[in-house]
Amino acid sequence: MNKEFMSGNHSFGEAAIRAGCKHYFGYPITPQNELGEYMSEHLPKAGGVFLQSESETAAINMVEGASAVGARVMTSSSSPGISLKQEGISYLAGLELPAVIVNVMRGGPGLGDISAAQGDYFQATRGGGHGDYRTPVYAPASVQEIADLTYKAFDTADKYRTPVMVLSDGLIGQMKEPVVFPKKIEKLPEKEWALRGMGSGPSRLMASFHIDPAVIERHNWKLFRKYQEIEKNETMYETYMTDDADIIAIAYGCTARIAKGAIKRVRKDGIKAGLIRPITLWPFPSQIIKDTASKIKKYIVFEMSTGQMLDDVLLAVEGRIKVQFHGRPGGAIPTPAEFARIIYREYQLESKS
Amino acid sequence: MSKTKNKVVIRTEYCKGCGLCAAVCKKGVLQTSENLNKQGYYYMEPAEGAECTGCMSCTLVCPDLAIEVYSE
Amino acid sequence: MKLKNPWPIYFKKDVETHYCPGCGHGIVHRLISEAVEELDVGKRTICVNPAGCAVIAYNYLNVDCIESAHGRGTAVATGLKRARPDLFVISYQGDGDLAAIGTAETIHSANRGECFTAVLINNAVYGMTGGQMAPTTLLSQKTTTTPTGRTSGNDGYPLHITDVVATFKGVAYAERVAVNGPAAVQRAKKALKNAFQAQIDGLGYSIIEVLSPCPVNWKMSPIEAWKWIDDVLSKEFPLGVLADRRPKAV
Numbered sequence: 001m002n003k004e005f006m007s008g009n010h011s012f013g014e015a016a017i018r019a020g021c022k023h024y025f026g027y028p029i030t031p032q033n034e035l036g037e038y039m040s041e042h043l044p045k046a047g048g049v050f051l052q053s054e055s056e057t058a059a060i061n062m063v064e065g066a067s068a069v070g071a072r073v074m075t076s077s078s079s080p081g082i083s084l085k086q087e088g089i090s091y092l093a094g095l096e097l098p099a100v101i102v103n104v105m106r107g108g109p110g111l112g113d114i115s116a117a118q119g120d121y122f123q124a125t126r127g128g129g130h131g132d133y134r135t136p137v138y139a140p141a142s143v144q145e146i147a148d149l150t151y152k153a154f155d156t157a158d159k160y161r162t163p164v165m166v167l168s169d170g171l172i173g174q175m176k177e178p179v180v181f182p183k184k185i186e187k188l189p190e191k192e193w194a195l196r197g198m199g200s201g202p203s204r205l206m207a208s209f210h211i212d213p214a215v216i217e218r219h220n221w222k223l224f225r226k227y228q229e230i231e232k233n234e235t236m237y238e239t240y241m242t243d244d245a246d247i248i249a250i251a252y253g254c255t256a257r258i259a260k261g262a263i264k265r266v267r268k269d270g271i272k273a274g275l276i277r278p279i280t281l282w283p284f285p286s287q288i289i290k291d292t293a294s295k296i297k298k299y300i301v302f303e304m305s306t307g308q309m310l311d312d313v314l315l316a317v318e319g320r321i322k323v324q325f326h327g328r329p330g331g332a333i334p335t336p337a338e339f340a341r342i343i344y345r346e347y348q349l350e351s352k353s
Numbered sequence: 354m355s356k357t358k359n360k361v362v363i364r365t366e367y368c369k370g371c372g373l374c375a376a377v378c379k380k381g382v383l384q385t386s387e388n389l390n391k392q393g394y395y396y397m398e399p400a401e402g403a404e405c406t407g408c409m410s411c412t413l414v415c416p417d418l419a420i421e422v423y424s425e
Numbered sequence: 426m427k428l429k430n431p432w433p434i435y436f437k438k439d440v441e442t443h444y445c446p447g448c449g450h451g452i453v454h455r456l457i458s459e460a461v462e463e464l465d466v467g468k469r470t471i472c473v474n475p476a477g478c479a480v481i482a483y484n485y486l487n488v489d490c491i492e493s494a495h496g497r498g499t500a501v502a503t504g505l506k507r508a509r510p511d512l513f514v515i516s517y518q519g520d521g522d523l524a525a526i527g528t529a530e531t532i533h534s535a536n537r538g539e540c541f542t543a544v545l546i547n548n549a550v551y552g553m554t555g556g557q558m559a560p561t562t563l564l565s566q567k568t569t570t571t572p573t574g575r576t577s578g579n580d581g582y583p584l585h586i587t588d589v590v591a592t593f594k595g596v597a598y599a600e601r602v603a604v605n606g607p608a609a610v611q612r613a614k615k616a617l618k619n620a621f622q623a624q625i626d627g628l629g630y631s632i633i634e635v636l637s638p639c640p641v642n643w644k645m646s647p648i649e650a651w652k653w654i655d656d657v658l659s660k661e662f663p664l665g666v667l668a669d670r671r672p673k674a675v
């Protein structure tokens with residue numbers, strides 16, 4: 001297998017092309033520009049189409065068109081641009097159209113800054129756009145995982161006919177690491193539901209609108225059952241040194257890497273700390289948190305925000321044990337030493353009580 | 354030349370009584386019925402004795418494809 | 426006796442449209458279905474229906490259809506056509522849709538010369554939401570959001586979007602027509618066929634703007650609405666070919 005040394009943003013592009021993505025529509029925004037640039041160079045060579053759209057709004061609606069005729073299609077942006085895509089993502093969910101949307105998060109709200117941040121967790125996992133829907137969200141913590149999860153995101157999108165988000169941040173997006181890419185898919189199966197003109201059959205229709213609320217209610221329950229299937233089959237997480245742990249950190253994406261560094265440090269001093277790293281943010285790995293809650297003293301949630309994933313942790317814990325939060329919002333990047341200090345402090349507090 | 358015979362038929366359930374067909378018919382073939390259709394409109398009907406020339410003007414302007422014209 | 430106007434095969438049979446009496450949408454739907462049949466592209470047609478009175482045009486047109494968000498029809502059409510250039514794509518849009526909320530998508534898809542046809546229904550109001558001001562509303566025209574009439578000071582001027590895009594090199598064909606009488610309807614059909622043929626020939630973007638009656642929101646009878654198009658609306662929006670970059674026949 002060929003190991004390559006590549007940035008996260010380029011890896012998104014390469015993995016998508018290998019997954020059979022033939023169409024990319026997007027609008028420039030830092031810190032994810034390298035992804036669009038990579039696609040503009042490599043997608044046409046792979047027989048695909050790269051189009052720089054007039055806005056993120058236009059891009060996500062171009063995605064709707066390409067997806068409707070059965071293409072594997074991707075768009076990417078960073079936080080402010082993802083806000084503009086939300087209406088379109090809601091339509092994709094309603095029309096049951098597969099697509100992969102990459103968010104390389106930056107600091108917000110507003111224009112914020114171009115540093116890495118995790119302030120879009122609510123937007124990504126709560127639907128983001130209007131209406132009663134969910135978006136599966138993958139949160140890679142390394143360049144290798146960007147490749148693997150982007151590849152997987154296309155399969156999940158097609159399998160469940162749903163938009164899927166890969167939620168990353170400016171740190172992993174711009175970092176270079178060794179990466180081994182999955183095999184290139186040469187031929188994808190036909191999508192029998194796609195629009196293609198009537199041909200010799202009856203006309204087909206893709207619509208989420210209906211005058212009769214009963215029809216839309218049925219549609220919502222159908223989507224709900226699909227989301228239950230996704231929760232059952234697609235939840236992903238990693239555990240690190242949790243078996244003997246007294247205290248467990250919960251973090252995703254680049255924050256989880258920083259937390260891992262902190263855990264390595266405190267372990268040297270005999271502190272039994274571990275890590276749960278959600279890889280899917282929706283569906284959220286609540287079960288592993290419920291399962292470990294009875295065996296440990298405390299969770300510490302680390303996020304590069306003022307506490308968003310924290311809500312999901314609290315819902316899973318159901319008040320059984322203490323949950324401490326430590327966050328750095330707005331593009332501030334924490335260090336392993338900083339997290340280690342928090343772990344020491346919380347550990348000492350627990351030993352006293 | 355023998356005169357061709359034409360006949361206009363209104364699909365009354367689809368007619369919305371907008372009157373545009375009657376407005377364009379130079380022969381005064383179409384008139385509003387005294388009855389309502391299921392949609393609740395006073396639909397059009399051919400007037401008795403009026404002669405349709407088969408000019409198709411009414412079919413061109415009918416927004417509801419409610420007019421059929423037959424000829425021999 | 427023989428039926429002289431057989432049912433167009435790309436119009437669904439035995440459905441009552443939800444349009445108001447005398448509305449122009451029904452006529453334009455019929456013209457589209459006839460034109461795709463005559464040009465033999467119906468079996469590879471996809472029509473995009475954004476929010477607006479015609480959002481459920483898919484219940485009437487017997488071709489593949491896809492819904493789009495308000496204003497985004499031309500972006501969806503771009504995606505369709507880029508992914509499947511062999512398909513025949515129509516983006517059917519209201520004036521609010523194409524010339525207000527979707528202006529950016531309109532301008533840029535036209536400027537890129539995306540090879541699909543936009544059909545713009547200019548009825549000078551927002552029909553679906555109950556008759557509010559549209560970008561095409563005339564000065565002094567009363568709507569539910571210009572109760573004393575549109576003023577240039579507050580609302581600006583009627584927007585001539587088709588004239589704007591007609592200046593773009595990516596636009597192969599642009600024409601403004603009306604559907605307020607038998608001759609106008611025939612001219613409208615010819616214009617649609619010109620635009621469709623430009624798409625079939627791969628010449629780029631084409632757009633047909635249709636001055637279309639909305640009697641209910643204009644508070645007129647269907648016949649008065651026709652007359653208003655002649656006397657007033659077409660004075661602001663003159664009919665005719667606005668761009669024709671098709672190669673001249675030799």
Ligand SMILES: Cc1ncc(C[n+]2csc(CCOP(=O)(O)OP(=O)(O)O)c2C)c(N)n1
Pocket residue numbers: 476477478479495518519520521522523546548550551552553554559
């Ligand atoms: C984002 C968004 N904003 C507003 C609306 C509400 N809306 C639906 S159709 C419409 C305007 C329709 O007017 P037009 O495009 O001129 O078409 P018409 O109904 O007149 O045929 C509006 C404002 C919407 N569906 N989506």
Ligand code: SF4
Pocket residue numbers: 361377378379380381382383404405406407408409410411412422
């Ligand atoms: S075909 Fe001509 S003459 Fe006959 S009813 Fe219609 S408009 Fe009148």
Ligand code: SF4
Pocket residue numbers: 363367368369370371372373374375396397414415416417418419420447
């Ligand atoms: S034009 Fe059509 S819908 Fe209108 S009155 Fe005549 S038949 Fe009826």
Ligand code: SF4
Pocket residue numbers: 443444445446447448449450478548552553638639640641642
């Ligand atoms: S509101 Fe106007 S545009 Fe809408 S269906 Fe009625 S007449 Fe037609």
